[in-house]
Amino acid sequence: MSTDPTRSHAPGPPHLAIIGAGPAGLAAALAAAGEGVRVTVVDAARAPGGQFYRQPAAGLGARRPGALHHQWRTWRRLRDGLRRQIDAGHVTHLPDHHVWCVERRPEGGGIDGGPARLTVHALLGPGQETPAEVRADAVLLATGGYEKVLPFPGWTLPGVVSAGGAQAMLKGGLVVSGRTAVVAGTGPLLLPVATGLAAAGVTVAALVESTGPRALARRAGALAGRADKLAEGAGYAVELLRRRVRTLVRHTVVEAHGADRLEAVTVAALDAEGRVRPGSERRIPCDTLAVGHGMLPHTDLAETLGCRVESPGQRVWVDGEQRTDVPGVWAAGETTGIGGAALSLAEGHIAGRSAAARLRGWVPDPGTWAGAAESRAELRRFFEALDTVYVPPAHWTEQVRDDTVVCRCEEVTAGAVREAVGELGAGDVRTVKLLTRAGMGWCQGRMCGPAVAGIAGCEQAVARRPFAQPVPLGVLARTGEVRTGEVRTGEVRTGESEQDDDDR
Amino acid sequence: MKPMELARAEPGPAFTVTLDGRQLDALPGQTVAAALWAAGVTSWRSTRGEGRPRGIFCGIGVCFDCLITVNDRPNQRACLIPLRPGDAIRTQEGTGHEH
Ligand SMILES: Cc1cc2nc3c(=O)[nH]c(=O)nc-3n(C[C@H](O)[C@H](O)[C@H](O)COP(=O)(O)OP(=O)(O)OC[C@H]3O[C@@H](n4cnc5c(N)ncnc54)[C@H](O)[C@@H]3O)c2cc1C
Ligand code: FES
Numbered sequence: 001m002s003t004d005p006t007r008s009h010a011p012g013p014p015h016l017a018i019i020g021a022g023p024a025g026l027a028a029a030l031a032a033a034g035e036g037v038r039v040t041v042v043d044a045a046r047a048p049g050g051q052f053y054r055q056p057a058a059g060l061g062a063r064r065p066g067a068l069h070h071q072w073r074t075w076r077r078l079r080d081g082l083r084r085q086i087d088a089g090h091v092t093h094l095p096d097h098h099v100w101c102v103e104r105r106p107e108g109g110g111i112d113g114g115p116a117r118l119t120v121h122a123l124l125g126p127g128q129e130t131p132a133e134v135r136a137d138a139v140l141l142a143t144g145g146y147e148k149v150l151p152f153p154g155w156t157l158p159g160v161v162s163a164g165g166a167q168a169m170l171k172g173g174l175v176v177s178g179r180t181a182v183v184a185g186t187g188p189l190l191l192p193v194a195t196g197l198a199a200a201g202v203t204v205a206a207l208v209e210s211t212g213p214r215a216l217a218r219r220a221g222a223l224a225g226r227a228d229k230l231a232e233g234a235g236y237a238v239e240l241l242r243r244r245v246r247t248l249v250r251h252t253v254v255e256a257h258g259a260d261r262l263e264a265v266t267v268a269a270l271d272a273e274g275r276v277r278p279g280s281e282r283r284i285p286c287d288t289l290a291v292g293h294g295m296l297p298h299t300d301l302a303e304t305l306g307c308r309v310e311s312p313g314q315r316v317w318v319d320g321e322q323r324t325d326v327p328g329v330w331a332a333g334e335t336t337g338i339g340g341a342a343l344s345l346a347e348g349h350i351a352g353r354s355a356a357a358r359l360r361g362w363v364p365d366p367g368t369w370a371g372a373a374e375s376r377a378e379l380r381r382f383f384e385a386l387d388t389v390y391v392p393p394a395h396w397t398e399q400v401r402d403d404t405v406v407c408r409c410e411e412v413t414a415g416a417v418r419e420a421v422g423e424l425g426a427g428d429v430r431t432v433k434l435l436t437r438a439g440m441g442w443c444q445g446r447m448c449g450p451a452v453a454g455i456a457g458c459e460q461a462v463a464r465r466p467f468a469q470p471v472p473l474g475v476l477a478r479t480g481e482v483r484t485g486e487v488r489t490g491e492v493r494t495g496e497s498e499q500d501d502d503d504r
Numbered sequence: 505m506k507p508m509e510l511a512r513a514e515p516g517p518a519f520t521v522t523l524d525g526r527q528l529d530a531l532p533g534q535t536v537a538a539a540l541w542a543a544g545v546t547s548w549r550s551t552r553g554e555g556r557p558r559g560i561f562c563g564i565g566v567c568f569d570c571l572i573t574v575n576d577r578p579n580q581r582a583c584l585i586p587l588r589p590g591d592a593i594r595t596q597e598g599t600g601h602e603h
Contacts, residue, residue: 044565046586051564056511057533057586063512126585127577146566158547158559165563169583173538174507177546177560201506260557261546408561408569411553442568442579447561 013038014359016352017120017136019099019301022050023078023341024333024348025142030081031352032140033090037359040092040134042099042120048082049075050144050333051164052341054171068171068196070232071341097122097132100469102139102301104328118328123469131475138328138355139305141316142348143298143468145334149185150293150396151414151451153255153404159262163193163292176202178287182265184208184253185292187390188340191236193290198243205284207240208267210274212250215389222385225378229342252393254281256289265289274394293392295338296450300468305329309462312387313337320373321364322351330355338387343379346372397455406455407448409441414455421456432456442470519589523548528593536582536593537563537570548572548582552598572596 016032018025021043029039041048047055053075056062066072085091103119118139124130147164154160159177161169163185169175180203183194194207216223223230240247250270257264269280297315299307307324308317315337318324322332332351333344349372357364366373400406402415420426420435429452432438438452439445444465445452453460508515516532521539530539537560540548547557549571561569563583570582574593578600587593 056513057535059516059533060508060511060531061514061516063514065511067510067512068507127580146562146564149561156556156558158557161560162562162567165560165583168563169538169541169560170507173535173541174511174513175538175541176507177541200510408558408567411551411556442571443566447567 014137015040015135016138016140016355016359017042017118017134018140018142018352019043019102019120020050020142020144020333020335021045021048021093021095022142022144022333022344023052024144024335024344024351025050025140026078026082027345027348028140028142028330028332028352028355029091030078030085031349032356033085033352035353035356035360037356038090039085040094040136042094042097042122042134044096044098046095048079048093048095050344051168052344053078054168056172056174060174062174068199070192074345094122094132094134096125098124098128098469099301100467100471101304102141102329104139104305104326123471123475128469129472129475131478138330138359140330140332140351140355141301141307141324141335142331142333142344142351143301143335144344145295145297145338146446147189147292148294148296148450149291149447150392150454151404151406151448152253152396152399153401154258154262154265155256155291156405156408157256157258157262158260159258159287160256160289160291163189163290164295166288166290167193167196170196170200176200176288178262179203180205180286181288181290182206182208182253182267182284182286183290184265184267185294186210186392187292187294188233188386189292189295190290191233191240193292194245195236195239195243197288197290198240198245202288204243204245205286206267207245207247208251208253209247209249210252210270210393211390219385219389223382226382229340229379229382252276252396252399253289253291254399257283262287262289270393274396276395276399293450294387294390295334296446297335297337298468299335299462300465302329302331302335303462303464304466304468307331314460314462318347320366321354322347323354337380337383339379339383343376343383346376346379350376400451400455406451407436407438407441407445409443409447410437410439412436412438412448417452417455421458426456427458429453429456429458429461432458519587521587521589521591521593523593524595530587530591534587536572536574536580536585536587536591539587540582548593548595550595550597555597571600573600 015038099122101121120134147162254266264285269277302316316331330351332347400414416436426432518529547559549558561567572582574580
């Protein structure tokens with residue numbers, strides 16, 4: 001059954017590895033499989049769906065999982081399509097595979113004829129210690145994004161969670177952390193979080209949004225292009241009214257209070273310049289604060305592959321076909337810029353079609369994805385307009401006291417960051433990091449990156465993390481050995497069963 | 505537990521795990537973090553520097569705030585790890601290697 005690694009063509013159809021089973025990855029998988037390409041979807045989660053279509057664990061036996069979702073019908077279409085393609089043997093879904101690196105060997109091969117040259121390195125299972133690899137002719141990154149939270153006094157207290165985190169625990173675990181919540185920050189994600197918590201029986205004491213309606217009205221022209229998205233927003237507004245959720249616009253959280261656990265938050269009104277209005281502070285008792293200031297794309301894997309990452313938001317650059325600037329590597333969904341599930345679906349569809357055509361040696365006809373391209377253009381315009389509206393208050397750093405922890409992992413305070421800039425003369429975030437250890441802990445600066453840059457008054461640099469996940473040293477030591485093994489396109493192998501090389 | 509009712513969840517039979525030796529009920533499929541939240545526990549770690557309590561923050565495996573010791577393996581992300589019957593969870597202090 002062994003294959004000669006020097007052979008120019010592996011048997012069977014070409015193979016596309018897709019990392020991420022959210023809206024983007026699933027749309028791409030269905031599009032590519034529909035064009036006769038073999039697809040392996042590698043995903044860290046235990047079930048497909050990504051963040052938007054996160055499901056309760058099977059063991060919880062949810063009869064009505066859609067109750068916590070919107071656009072459930074779209075999900076059913078994706079899920080059924082995936083099931084059919086898996087049954088037909090065109091798509092393989094590898095859940096619980098945490099990818100830490102994608103390796104590309106440019107010499108020779110690639111999509112224009114050679115053997116597989118891309119290796120996806122993953123760690124298996126909840127413990128993430130057993131290595132596995134997937135070899136493919138092309139890779140599509142659909143790794144989504146994560147939430148940005150800017151610091152304020154008390155934000156490290158238990159009970160303070162990211163807005164998306166509260167949503168993830170609710171959708172996936174069917175749990176909430178308390179009885180009374182405040183949802184705060186800025187951005188469209190706050191709406192489903194507030195209505196979701198309220199539907200789940202939590203008293204939402206306030207929805208605190210720092211942007212005001214006037215800022216939205218100023219961009220009305222640009223936003224009007226997507227009536228469906230506006231209607232979605234209006235739907236949430238009605239839901240909030242119905243559930244009597246008090247909405248405070250042009251307000252911000254100033255402080256979270258509590259000894260070992262959140263007990264209350266202080267919120268305050270913002271003036272036209274984005275400064276807290278003195279005397280407007282009010283204290284709201286609560287045991288949960290779900291807070292978020294927008295989203296950031298996951299770009300680690302793209303960075304290790306050498307893909308171009310650009311501003312705003314440090315997203316993976318793609319062309320009209322969703323190709324990155326690295327041959328054989330596509331990207332789709334929020335990894336290429338934050339824009340919600342519908343945009344992720346459109347981008348995934350285009351990426352899947354393009355990759356399939358190119359893998360089969362054709363130049364794709366963009367006419368075959370005209371509908372998706374139109375939707376993509378409209379939604380990108382819509383979210384670019386939203387992005388200029390939903391920005392954190394201009395003077396948010398003024399609320400960050402010197403004793404406020406900024407880097408949660410290394411417990412670096414704002415005072416230490418300010419000292420590094422002021423007294424020690426640091427002029428960029430890298431120097432701040434070296435002087436303070438901010439961003440050197442477990443999360444590798446994913447949580448504190450924007451905050452450190454904001455407080456230091458520097459540009460946020462591209463992070464350039466060597467791996468997307470922590471990797472046991474033993475795995476790193478063994479990767480070289482595994483690589484010398486025989487190469488077969490589409491092969492999945494794990495470090496534990498290296499002789500287990502039969503067809504799967 | 506309203507979210508369970510909202511999703512009309514009919515979970516399989518609950519099983520027992522321990523948190524610092526104390527018995528705790530868990531449902532099949534639940535992560536460590538979900539079971540702890542369901543039991544009203546929101547912090548299970550104290551930080552290395554200041555000894556401050558921490559629990560869930562990002563909920564999706566990115567922030568590493570939710571670290572906990574599961575069956576003697578420290579530094580596991582509670583938001584990602586599903587529980588199995590008999591699991592012994594321990595709150596974690598500092599690096600988790602100091603016991
Ligand atoms: C916590 C959270 C909750 C959210 N909740 C909502 C909501 O309720 N409503 C809403 O409108 N929007 C929500 N969003 C926004 C949401 O991200 C988008 O609407 C949409 O899901 C983006 O689709 P995507 O396919 O680009 O990425 P995602 O849906 O994020 O899917 C990415 C997938 O890639 C996987 N992945 C990432 N990195 C790796 C890796 N290294 N190895 C293996 N797999 C990996 C992830 O496990 C995930 O399954 C949420 C975002 C977050 C972060
Ligand atoms: S809560 Fe962030 S990693 Fe678990």
